[in-house]
Amino acid sequence: MVFALPPQCITLFIKLRFFFFQQKSPNIIYNLMTFMHTAHQKIKKIRIALAGQPNVGKSVIFNNLTGLSQTIGNWPGKTVAKAEGTAQFHDYIFEIIDLPGIYSLSTYSLEEIVSRDYILNEHPDYIINVIDATHLERNLFFTLQLTMLEVPMILALNQIDLLEERGYQIDVAKFSQILNYPVIPTIAVHNLGVHELLEQIIEIEEEKQQKSPISTASNLQGKNDNQLEPQIKNSSKINKQKGKNKIFWPKKYRTHHRRHHKEHPRSQHNSFSQHPIHRKSRDWNLHTSHIFSENAHLLWDTKLKSGYKLKLGKEVEIVLEKIITKISTNVETANYPVRFLAFKLIEQDEESIRKLRESNPNNNKEIDQLLYYVAELRKNLEEMHGEQIDTILNAELYQISTQIVNQTLILKSRTRKQTWAHYLDHITLGNVSGYIIFFGLMLGIYFTIFRFGDWVSGLMDGLYNTWTTEVEVLMDPTSWVYKIIWVSVVGGLFAGIGGVLPYVISFFFIIEILQDTGYLPRAAYLMDRFMHHIGVHGKTIIPILIGFGCNVPAVSAAMIMETEKEKKRAILISSMIPCSAVTTIVLGLVAKNMGFTWAVILYIINFGIIILVGRILTKLDKSKVMESELIIELHEFRRPNIQVIAKQTWARSKEFVVMALPLIVVLGILLQILMEFNLTDPINTILSPITVYILGLPIGVGVYLFYGVLRKELNLVLLELFVASQGLTMIQYMTPLQMLTFTMVTMLYIPCLATIITIKKETGWKFALQILFLEIGIALIIGWIMHGLGLLVELLL
Ligand SMILES: Nc1nc2c(ncn2[C@@H]2O[C@H](COP(=O)(O)OP(=O)(O)OP(=O)(O)O)[C@@H](O)[C@H]2O)c(=O)[nH]1
Ligand SMILES: [Mg+2]
Structure with missing residues (x-):
């Protein structure tokens, strides 16, 4: 031991x-x-x-x-x-x-x-x-x-x-x-x-x-x-x-x-x-x-000096001294330095007063007297200055700050102000230009990610197919070794590295650039109105922005909301934001096989649903607490730092390499075994009332919807492996309508396991299960409507 x-x-x-x-x-x-x-x-x-x-x-x-x-x-x-x-x-x-x-x-x-x-x-x-x-x-x-x-x-x-x-x-x-x-x-x-x-x-x-x-x-x-x-x-x-x-x-x-x-x-x-x-x-x-x-x-x-001794204006110092004397003789200081406590008491800081009471449980009378004494001193100070106490104290601190700056800041050369940053600021926040840039940028970003991902996955597919032809000469394609090693392991790696990683890396790379330049808070400012349409606090934009990368930190970020209701609403909204894994499916399945426009349509439907859910919840909620505006400080635009961006992009994408790739290989092998013993069929049959009758999908996709709960991109990768093992392409396996429905359902049907666990951690099982059932319900309804509309169109044509 x-x-x-x-x-x-x-x-x-x-x-x-x-x-x-x-x-x-x-x-x-x-x-x-x-x-x-x-x-x-x-x-x-x-x-x-x-x-x-x-x-x-x-x-x-x-x-x-x-x-x-x-x-x-x-x-x-x-x-x-x-x-x-x-x-x-x-x-x-x-x-x-x-x-x-x-x-x-x-x-x-x-x-x-x-x-x-x-x-x-x-x-x-x-x-x-x-x-x-x-x-x-x-x-x-x-x-x-x-x-x-x-x-x-x-x-x-x-x-x-x-x-x-x-x-x-x-x-x-x-x-x-x-x-x-x-x-x-x-x-x-x-x-x-x-x-x-x-x-x-x-x-x-x-x-x-x-x-x-x-x-x-x-x-x-x-x-x-x-x-x-x-x-x-x-x-x-x-x-x-x-x-x-x-x-x-x-x-x-x-x-x-x-x-x-x-x-x-x-x-x-x-x-x-x-x-x-x-x-x-x-x-x-x-x-x-x-x-x-x-x-x-x-x-x-x-380095060894003892620190700054903050000296405020004469009147404030006298008041501070008086309070310090009173505190020192009568009360426990709640582990705060006595001068700091005195400062906080003049400020009427609730937290410090609470701590003070807590550390003097049997001294209520003395604390009341102390607070009364402080209140009198505060009143005198306010009358003397003709200002509120906060203004007086802040002004004092700012005055000292200004003096220090005056003594230490040196103007070396008068450089021309960075006009590009100001110009960019102007146009990205403009009433018309702001929105044009925002939507143009979003389309451009997704299109770039799609083109890049499509190009890499095309290369990888080509490579895999060429090698497959050569391997099939050496190995019997019906043998176990071929199915496990070549189809599941090598095929899984190719599908993961070629079909998912390029989307994930380019997605995070662009998001990091937007973050590091400072564009994201501008987007948040523009989207504030949208937030009010959903009926949530403007601050919800922070979890939403984070949610485009991954829903897990987004749910954690929802904790910044002030009330329990706002928090829960922000969690629900964040868990519905299409994350990088969903982007992979939308671009890798729909855009790749049907064209980019269809991917955009799916996103629009997704956001439409988020707005609808938000609005319904607001209508149902009688308490109306959500009207506060977003207050976000906009820092000047900066040139992005390539080191920061590269490090951050890798840190985010690494998770896929470490977690998803091994999972793809293991699940690919498991799937191969299940298929070999015809064990997927019973699962698919059980799920068929939903998959076939409600959603109109091929019966074989049932089991993949399950895998998607672990990580959403597994849906697509494993389905592609399966389809390839049948000697088919996606276009041959699914109709365009089925592709759209499958992707839409995947976008909405359930938060992935890691997100569910985070929701549970932050709010408890009850709310996590509520979200789970709500989102499954929404996905089924939307999928069913899409299926129905598709049939209608077929009938009409
Ligand atoms: N040019 C330059 N940029 C910097 C430097 N340090 C940080 N930045 C940039 O400043 C921004 C803020 O950096 P963060 O580390 O996120 O700041 P923070 O203090 O953690 O911010 P919050 O978590 O929001 O309180 C990023 O865009 C950084 O790339 C620096 O020394 N030089
Ligand atoms: Mg920070």
């Missing part, structure tokens, strides 16, 4: 696990020696929260550090729940938390509360406050609030490249001196400065340990194996992905890194001047190298 092992063995065991997961380098002996050298040292765990305003680059940093793939895009509010990942670096395991963007600590929307609660109540060892350097003043507003929490903090001054493009620079040294925190300039999309954030934390930790044996970060030694297991799993994933012994080195620097590592085995992470960031910034001609190099020494100098 690992539990019975002494702590040293557990540490060694963890290190071995990490080592072998990461190890792919040919220089294995050298790495093994380095590993042995460090193995005896203690592993420490440090919990870091990435906090900042929306759209500043937190998730890019998170993905770079952990190797995971949080949604990234140029619009605020992508991260809606906190995500956790781990990274091992030197003798430390970093548990990294990516939080939803948050404008201020006085915040009310659900996803923002997730962040605020985490920051206030979970007490991470460090906060990395990610700041968008191009919106410095606004970001500082939040940073100043964070300083009140008295948590060790590192500031990541991100998007420096864009700032430079606009002709500005930040005096990082001065910025760091004023704020009294370590400041690391970063260009997260190029992975520059990102790992220095961890190095900086390690430096602080090691400095602390030299001063005192007790560290804020918990030492892992002595903790049981169960606590370590998830982190190891996660890290192993990361390390495999990075594939090298030091996970943080970008690929293009690995050769250099190894060479350097040999010469100075322990020094490569300890010297700022030797870090690849300088070379990289020079190589890429980003004109930012001076920022990294000039200020490097100052960054190191300031």
Whole structure:
């Protein structure tokens, strides 16, 4: 039992696990020696929260550090729940938390509360406050609030490249001196400065340990194996992905890194001047190298300072002091720093008042008195300023932010403003041009995906058919070996790789471009009216947009809705959005065999049904709570970053390769066995009242509708395999009407298994089953109508 092992063995065991997961380098002996050298040292765990305003680059940093793939895009509010990942670096395991963007600590929307609660109540060892350097003043507003929490903090001054493009620079040294925190300039999309954030934390930790044996970060030694297991799993994933012994080195620097590592085995992470960031910034001609190099020494100098002491205007400070004295003598502070609590009480922050009451259960009278006292002080302050308290406090914070910006932001050269971004903004949001672009773009995108997918699948089909002719010379086509190996395994792989993967990859590639440029929130703005037609909150657009990629994260994203009813409605709508798997079927079956126009018609019907369902639900619901408008911040258009797009596209498509391809092969074999023993027929016969009589489909498709529940694209791939094994083509097996009905039913009939499980997780079985039956019902009705109409047309012609 690992539990019975002494702590040293557990540490060694963890290190071995990490080592072998990461190890792919040919220089294995050298790495093994380095590993042995460090193995005896203690592993420490440090919990870091990435906090900042929306759209500043937190998730890019998170993905770079952990190797995971949080949604990234140029619009605020992508991260809606906190995500956790781990990274091992030197003798430390970093548990990294990516939080939803948050404008201020006085915040009310659900996803923002997730962040605020985490920051206030979970007490991470460090906060990395990610700041968008191009919106410095606004970001500082939040940073100043964070300083009140008295948590060790590192500031990541991100998007420096864009700032430079606009002709500005930040005096990082001065910025760091004023704020009294370590400041690391970063260009997260190029992975520059990102790992220095961890190095900086390690430096602080090691400095602390030299001063005192007790560290804020918990030492892992002595903790049981169960606590370590998830982190190891996660890290192993990361390390495999990075594939090298030091996970943080970008690929293009690995050769250099190894060479350097040999010469100075322990020094490569300890010297700022030797870090690849300088070379990289020079190589890429980003004109930012001076920022990294000039200020490097100052960054190191300031790292141990204690943080910013926020000093507000005189009147507010007097009030704060009075409240602090009152709190200190009378009440428990709910684990909040007393100054922060005082600030929150003047603000009348409900959450803080609740926490205060909770931590003083027997002190109700004192709390009432305290709140009354605070209310009086607030009233005086408001009378003095002639403003509401929120306005007074915000103005104070903004005034300080402006002062800091004035002292640190330097205008280097007056560049011409990016007119293309403004022009694009204008036409993509225009009343007429906006919609023309939107619909044109959608058609263009689907058409491009179709052409590309069709081209690749044509190539793969041709290749498979040519090889089949040759294989049939060598093997008996009626033999088991031929059916299992050639038809099921090889044919399944060809069908998956040729028939699905090109659609999936090109789909995600384009979606990622739209996300990274910032077009998606513009589309959301244009679609707001559509949202009101469906009768849902404008915010539902976020799960809907995510749903076009995959319904599973879309259902999770529906959690941002404020009320239970809105949430459920958003889940239902998101689960009906045609995801990438459905796109594959629509394009790979209908567009391929019947023409692109028919695919468009199916989409229109699908959206029509979603609107209808939404409207019926709104009519049935008497409470009418859905009228609020969408409020979404539109950030300036950006050139898409190819690295981000490539990584994200692969991260999304990888799921298909890892999950669907093996499933296709296994189910293909199973199907072959079932067919061999004539076992599919009874299943098809049982389903025939639905498939044949209601939907008018060929009897043989019944079993494939079942497979589609696992993953929708399995429907098509396995059906194609079956049809090919009969020596037929799809056109010969199904009439055009049957193809349309089959595809429409697949679009609507049931959310896939993973989506059902997510719905269950978020809302419970009852609602998951309700959605299930509702969608099956809708699919059958629509399929039946299509079948009926088809018969009618046949009769009339
Ligand atoms: N040019 C440039 N773009 C960046 C940089 N860092 C992030 N971005 C872009 O900024 C946008 C936002 O990045 P995200 O990581 O999604 O931001 P976030 O803070 O997680 O946003 P939310 O989850 O919505 O709060 C994306 O389009 C990124 O490609 C940077 O250093 N330079
Ligand atoms: Mg994010």
